[in-house]
Amino acid sequence: QSRGRAGGRSGDPLARYRSPLVSRYASAEMAFNFSERKKFGTWRRLWLYLAQAEKSLGLPITDEQIKEMEANLDNIDFKMAAEEEKKLRHDVMAHVHTFAHCCPKAAAIIHLGATSCYVGDNTDLIVLRDGFNLLLPKLARVISRLADFAEAHADLPTLGFTHYQPAQLTTVGKRCCLWIQDLCMDLQNLERARDDLRFRGVKGTTGTQASFLQLFEGDHSKVEELDRLVTAKAGFKRSYMVTGQTYSRKVDIEVLSVLASLGASVHKVSTVCIYSRKEDKRRCSSAMPYKRNPMRSERCCSLARHLMTLVLDPLQTASVQWFERTLDDSANRRVCLAEAFLTADIILSTLQNISEGLVIYPKVIDRRIRQELPFMATENIIMAMVKAGGNRQDCHEKIRVLSQQAAAVVKQEGGDNDFIARVRADPYFSPIHEHLDSLLDPSSFIGRAPQQVAKFLKEEVRPALIPYQSKMGGKIELTL
Secondary structure, three states, X not given: OXXXXXXXXXXXXXXXXXXXXXXXXXXXHHHHHOOHHHHHHHHHHHHHHHHHHHHHOOOOOOHHHHHHHHHXXXXXXXXXXXXXXXXXXXXXXXXXXXXXXXXXXXXXXXXXXXXXXXXXXXXXXXXXXXXXXXXXXXXXXXXXXXXXXXXXXXXXXXXXXXXXXXXXXXXXXXXXXXXXXXXXXXXXXXXXXHHHOOEOOOOOOOOOOHHHHHHOOOOHHHHHHHHHHHHHHOOOOOEOOOOOOOOOOHHHHHHHHHHHHHHHHHHHHHHHOOEOOOOOXXXXXXXXXXXXOOHXXXXXXXXXXXXXHOOHXXXXXHHOOOOOOOXXXXXXXXXXXXXXXXXXXXXXXXXXHHHOOEOOOHHHHHHHHHXXXXXXXXXXXXXXXXXXXXXXXXXXXXXXXXXXXXXXXXXXXXXXXXXXXXXXXXXXXXXXXXXXXXXXXXXXXXXXXXXXXXXXXXXXXXXXHHXXXXXXXXXXXXXX
């Protein structure tokens, strides 16, 4: 009664909590993949596959029964199913009854010999596989966009940082390749996790296939063929040879581990990406009109953090899946598996949007380089002075004094780094005054960064994207 007054049962959608993963962020395709319609429609297809395979192996199932099941795969009376579940307190039996209601001729053979995990676990594996198939092209598109950006800026010098401190120069493109390399590892890991998935298949109540052996009057070869036929109909090449009532929950650990690892990569990229997209109407602060927040990068970091934590659920579930099956996994898996794929889907769509709007500011980059490069160039200056006939130790001491004076201007007075001006003003360095500009050319400090970018993109990145070429088109425009 209190729920009714609060609006929870009133039919008002705004009176109920809705996960923002679906209502606000996720793609329609991924939301459908974890929908009730996909789940229960897959259950019916699995019952059909089982009946077809059993018929082909000699069980008394008629063509008429098969056709009746085929005609009602998506004719699901969800209201009736909910009422049946309320009475039976069992979701699988509720849907068996609902399917049987619209397939009266096939009612007697629906779910023949199977256990609840035949539809439950096998459907989960189908959904996980299909989820990977949705994520992989999105990840490939992100890599492709970043590869284009890296190639365009392969030789643009920028200040490097180690331990958050200014370090030797790198290039914008080379830094981007660090992100790309991590994401390529994620691409490979997701492909492996998808390809490693097997089907639970037709294993019976505790995995012994006893019910099917009885149906086929002790014919082991027919039971094995039944497993193989249903596995193939579901689009899998192999099934797990041994199961309890469920497939091993170690599988869920493998699946969520690669997604958590992807979350770590996306978080790192989104933290250091310089992102700016022209959005004249977007308001970034109610109080500070000048602000331009990295909203989408912040979203990626926030949701990636959630994704990284979800792997703890299957780790704990697998650790207590004692004997042939426990029941403490069901409710947990309904949440963590769906949320992991929905979250991964969201952060990849958002990161694609970011990668398609990356903006750099060369003058700002150059200013930062000019602030730090004079100190980094001291060794080059020493070498040039020695070549001009100077003494290495004397030159070292001169530079030490001048650099500390310049550092004091920067740190104590807040001024610009005037080290080079001091070198130009010191007669001691007159032999190399005319060479100072070339000694301070940023491109001479970036090593093989441009060549590394070109080789990496050509030999590792572009080949990895070939399977996804047909799905590379189209930009992502996010409304939220």
